[in-house]
Amino acid sequence: xxxxxxxxxxxxxxxxxxxxxxxxxxxxxxxxxxxxxxxxxxxxxxxxxxxxxxxxxxxxxxxxxxxxxxxxxxxxxxxxxxxxxxxxxxxxxxxxxxxxxxxxxxxxxxxxxxxxxxxxxxxxxxxxxxxxxxxxxxxxxxxxxxxxxxxxxxxxxxxxxxxxxxxxxxxxxxxxxxxxxxxxxxxxxxxxxxxxxxxxxxxxxxxxxxxxxxxxxxxxxxxxxxxxxxxxxxxx
Amino acid sequence: xxxxxxxxxxxxxxxxxxxxxxxxxxxxxxxxxxxxxxxxxxxxxxxxxxxxxxxxxxxxxxxxxxxxxxxxxxxxxxxxxxxxxxxxxxxxxxxxxxxxxxxxxxxxxxxxxxxxxxxxxxxxxxxxxxxxxxxxxxxxxxxxxxxxxxxxxxxxxxxxxxxxxxxxxxxxxxxxxxxxxxxxxxxxxxxxxxxxxxxxxxxxxxxxxxxxxxxxxxxxxxxxxxxxxxxxxxxx
Numbered sequence: 406x407x408x409x410x411x412x413x414x415x416x417x418x419x420x421x422x423x424x425x426x427x428x429x430x431x432x433x434x435x436x437x438x439x440x441x442x443x444x445x446x447x448x449x450x451x452x453x454x455x456x457x458x459x460x461x462x463x464x465x466x467x468x469x470x471x472x473x474x475x476x477x478x479x480x481x482x483x484x485x486x487x488x489x490x491x492x493x494x495x496x497x498x499x500x501x502x503x504x505x506x507x508x509x510x511x512x513x514x515x516x517x518x519x520x521x522x523x524x525x526x527x528x529x530x531x532x533x534x535x536x537x538x539x540x541x542x543x544x545x546x547x548x549x550x551x552x553x554x555x556x557x558x559x560x561x562x563x564x565x566x567x568x569x570x571x572x573x574x575x576x577x578x579x580x581x582x583x584x585x586x587x588x589x590x591x592x593x594x595x596x597x598x599x600x601x602x603x604x605x606x607x608x609x610x611x612x613x614x615x616x617x618x619x620x621x622x623x624x625x626x627x628x629x630x631x632x633x634x635x636x637x638x639x640x641x
Numbered sequence: 642x643x644x645x646x647x648x649x650x651x652x653x654x655x656x657x658x659x660x661x662x663x664x665x666x667x668x669x670x671x672x673x674x675x676x677x678x679x680x681x682x683x684x685x686x687x688x689x690x691x692x693x694x695x696x697x698x699x700x701x702x703x704x705x706x707x708x709x710x711x712x713x714x715x716x717x718x719x720x721x722x723x724x725x726x727x728x729x730x731x732x733x734x735x736x737x738x739x740x741x742x743x744x745x746x747x748x749x750x751x752x753x754x755x756x757x758x759x760x761x762x763x764x765x766x767x768x769x770x771x772x773x774x775x776x777x778x779x780x781x782x783x784x785x786x787x788x789x790x791x792x793x794x795x796x797x798x799x800x801x802x803x804x805x806x807x808x809x810x811x812x813x814x815x816x817x818x819x820x821x822x823x824x825x826x827x828x829x830x831x832x833x834x835x836x837x838x839x840x841x842x843x844x845x846x847x848x849x850x851x852x853x854x855x856x857x858x859x860x861x862x863x864x865x866x867x868x869x870x871x872x873x874x875x876x877x
Contacts, residue, residue, distance in 0.1 A: 470714060470715070472710075472711060472714070473709075473711065474708075474710065475708060475709065476756060478706060478708070479706070479756050479757055479760050507756075508755070508756040508757075508759035508760055508797070508798070509752055509753075509755040509756035509759055509796060509797060510756075511796070512752040512755055512756075512792070512793070512796045512797075513749070513752040513753060513755075513756060515752075516745055516748040516749040516751075516752040517745075517749060519744070519745040519748055519749075520712060520715050520743075520744040520745035520746075520748075520749060521715055521744075523744035523745055524715050524744055543795065543796055543797055543798060544795075544796045544797070546795065548795050549792070549795040549796050552788075552791055552792040552795045552796075553792050553796075555788055555791075555792070556748070556785070556788040556789050556791070556792045557748070559779065559780075559782065559784050559785040559788045560745060560747070560748045560779055560780045560785050560788075560789075561744070561745060561748075561779055561780070562744070562779060
């Protein structure tokens with residue numbers, strides 16, 4: 406922050422998951438005036454929006470915008486279509502692209518963030534992508550974020566006016582364990598976050614999809630118990 | 642085309658205006674199997690979608706997808722907000738950004754096009770942007786398109802799999818006159834296209850907004866009469 410008395414506006418992509426909520430806590434601590442942006446995108450995990458709304462309130466954002474986008478009409482992903490979310494599989498160690506990859510999702514999310522940055526006068530955009538846990542997703546890699554930032558500075562009024570847009574992805578090289586440990590130091594209420602790709606109707610996490618497995622592994626490695634609510638093992 | 646017997650799929654951004662309809666005719670002639678993509682984005686000129694649908698049928702596209710996006714919730718442009726569309730002003734010769742600029746619009750449109758390209762297996766995306774007539778729009782410049790293409794190849798499955806995504810913007814350095822002349826040689830029905838930022842309820846163009854003025858100037862320079870329907874001068 407160049408001037409501690411006037412908070413700088415920033416746009417923050419908020420899914421309601423563990424990563425973006427930790428990101429929210431981090432950007433809030435850095436003193437930004439936050440405009441949180443969430444998406445309903447035909448995904449199964451609509452509980453994310455409720456979690457995002459709770460976190461947005463908890464961190465006193467200037468505005469929380471929820472945008473409906475209909476990627477389901479395009480098809481192409483287990484998270485937006487009618488395909489089954491994979492369960493109980495070994496966490497991917499290869500470089501193949503998971504079936505839960507949503508085509509061009511982060512490009513679309515960041516494009517909307519750019520529009521919101523333009524109208525709010527923000528030069529800073531925060532996104533909670535992670536390259537380690539999602540190594541199969543092309544749009545979670547550092548080189549994608551860097552390239553998007555270059556493009557963004559050509560795409561917008563900010564670029565023409567000499568104001569430099571910065572895409573912040575501070576979690577991108579962290580392990581899930583490190584993100585959880587950062588969240589703990591920032592006081593994040595992880596019970597209020599949701600990560601499951603396929604939660605029960607009552608909101609309980611399945612504990613078996615890739616995202617649940619990654620999360621549970623992260624808490625285990627940090628020597629902590631995940632406070633999120635999981636479906637009883639018998640019901641899984 | 643590398644193989645004349647198997648049409649290559651391509652995604653084409655289609656607004657129903659003069660430029661994108663000429664683009665459609667051009668890509669159709671080049672033999673691509675076209676997936677046309679249009680947007681309802683809270684704009685006043687909803688007649689564009691009807692024009693786009695007519696043109697999509699006329700050029701026998703494989704699929705015409707219309708996506709609703711709500712840029713109006715963001716504010717920031719005369720085309721999506723409640724501000725007045727400027728009339729009768731001298732066409733801009735300076736580099737200032739017009740009030741009709743929609744923040745990050747082409748970035749958002751191209752991001753969706755990228756998603757559709759992913760699910761249809763297309764490596765080619767067509768966009769009818771023009772740098773000369775819209776010199777004040779940052780996202781109509783060649784350097785923006787080139788930068789988006791670089792980013793797109795990092796963002797998607799195509800890039801990871803070594804298939805190269807190409808963003809085609811063949812009209813980008815053409816004058817309106819040249820685009821009209823190209824359209825004429827391709828047999829485009831310009832009467833079916835719509836360009837007006839503020840048409841009358843019956844669909845007649847105002848003849849006075851920047852877009853109408855540019856169009857009328859282009860037809861005049863080409864020595865042609867614009868077949869589009871304009872409001873009577875007395876009603877303007």
